[in-house]
Amino acid sequence: MNPWPATDFTRRLGLRLPVVQGPFGGGLSSVELTAAVSEAGGLGSFGAHHLDAAAIRDTAAAIRQRTGRPFALNLWIPHEQSDAPPLDDQGFDGYLATLAPYFQELGVALPTRPARFMPPYQEQVEALLAVRPAVFSFVFGIPAPEILQRCRELEITTVGAATTVDEACALEQAGVDMVVATGFEAGGHRVSFLRRAEDSLTGTFALIPQVADAVHCPVIAAGGIADGRGVAAALTLGAAAAQIGTAFLACRESNASALHRERLFSPDARHTGLTRAFSGRLARSIRNRLMEEVKQSAPYPIQNWLTARLRPAATEQGRADLMSLWAGQAAPLLRHRDAATLLAALQQETLAALGRFGR
Template sequence: MWYNTASAKKIGIQYPILQGPFGGNLSSVRLVAAVSNAGGLGGYGAYTHTPQEIFSLDREIRASTGKPYNLNLWVSDVDNSGSATDGQYAQTAKLFQPYFDEVGIPLPEKPAPFQSRFENQLQAVLDIRPKVFSYLFGTLSPDIHEQCRKRGIVTAGAATTLDEALALEASGVDMIIASGFEAGGHRPSFLDTPESSLTGTFVLVQLIREKVKAPVIAAGGIATGAGIKAAMQLGADAVQIGTAFLACEESNAPPIHRELLFSDRAKYTTLTRAFTGRLGRGLTNRISKEMSGRESGFLPFPLQSQFMSDLRKSAMEQEKWDLILFWGGQIAPLLKHRKAGELMQSLVEEAGKNLIS
């Protein structure tokens, strides 16, 4: 059958369909369980969590499903040593002052330096032993991959270019997620700037499949069985679907976020650094338009996210949706399903009709 792939067998799932592990508090235990219980692989983005929160999260997930699931972290969770100068802050404050004035709140103080939490988070993952550990923004050492194998953890690293895929394979990763520029959320580039790493999913899948031996997971621009068919015919061993699952009621996205993914606004997405300091794709809004080309005035990640947090909160309260970045990929106009179980059923049925057994 079409779904009996190497990735599915290695992970221990029925269908080679992975749910994108959303960061920024958009993941939910409920969504992870719904996807895993339906035969796919639920995923949870935990890069903002403390080790103790990760342990608590794991207990919740295991209480909701006995099936495999994926924990996701960011290898690089801080830019520019996690600090900003007074001059950088002054420049950012000047750029964004009008938006803070619009919602009637003062500018925040300069964010304090941020220390990476990845090493402590990684140890928590090794102790927990989820079936799958996926990661973004870098490679892990061969030693860490070996530790994962000894614990029965399958690793998956994200690549936005062929060079990144080769680097991941050389480090010993089990599977490679080919992240095309169509995808919603942050661009997980790590060898070059994300602005110069914008290969489309289906081209990227072919390039990686030609040069690496590890199974390739296609991510970006897939939300239907037809998309699964196309990806697998080009060499993907599995697919990772983000936006379509983000729009489901089980995700932790606010109701307005989910509604906008089904609206006409979802036809227009853009890549911007204005909200977090790292390049990511979301629904086009006023700030993303007006801040285009002014990236030198933004704080590094995650300080820009901290700087913008009060603005986002006030804009949400005042329903000023055009001041908020709602993550979403280019495939959003094709979304149909609002429940994860129905989406999974549709994906499996459509893929079964489109793919020859």
């Protein structure tokens, strides 16, 4: 008998655990971690927004070689002209000039403007629909009605992210199946799309019950959840599942660098902040030199593409001061370094916390 509480989330997807592994962007997701979480009864996720169509197809095939359980693929909806930002060589050189000293410091040649900064979104969507994951999750907006209709026809569950009650209502009204309500404690990007991210900074404990009261679809809580106490709190507040990011990012199975994982377990993880320095969009990272020095950035995806050119050299040289270190405010709670141990602890801690309240 499964001791976990059954919810609308677990029943719809046929899962044992009301736990979602956060879909990490920028190459931090891994096939190994996605499959491990799904095999254990949760929903493994893979952030695919940086992949072209062929890579999305290959990734889905690789996940299916490791698990027959449901998993999610995640894309970013084009937002604020991000799919094809208007930019000429002069504008590119101006943005590059801000970061040029860091390229020089790391010994990296200055890049030239690429034909595109990201793969075409429409090609990504077509590839995702072709591989038919159990879940299509997305951030920074709502897919077009025809895409949502095709997902319904293909029996792909759609999951959209909201940082405000208004965004959650907009997602439900558009026909999205489930809503991830993400508080500002979360690591990585603030995925606001109706108002500026800086104007959408509601905390998890305030956001979850408001969203649960406002929509009828299952709500997935995210932000500041790193152990079973957080999962129990999310369920108690009206969520049908909890999405956990930083704790899974810290696992050996993720594609985070050893340098990044070390910082997640260090005293530095107590000090995070919101910045646009790394990608051009507001995101939470462990504070470091680049974050403090770069006060103005290019818009996404230009800034994201530029700092990505720095990341390999910074990682190789052990320069955590010059790379993004995505982390949520719950990072000081991290204790586990592999997915199996983390999931076992989540089960024990969640049931213990719920038991204290007679649930």
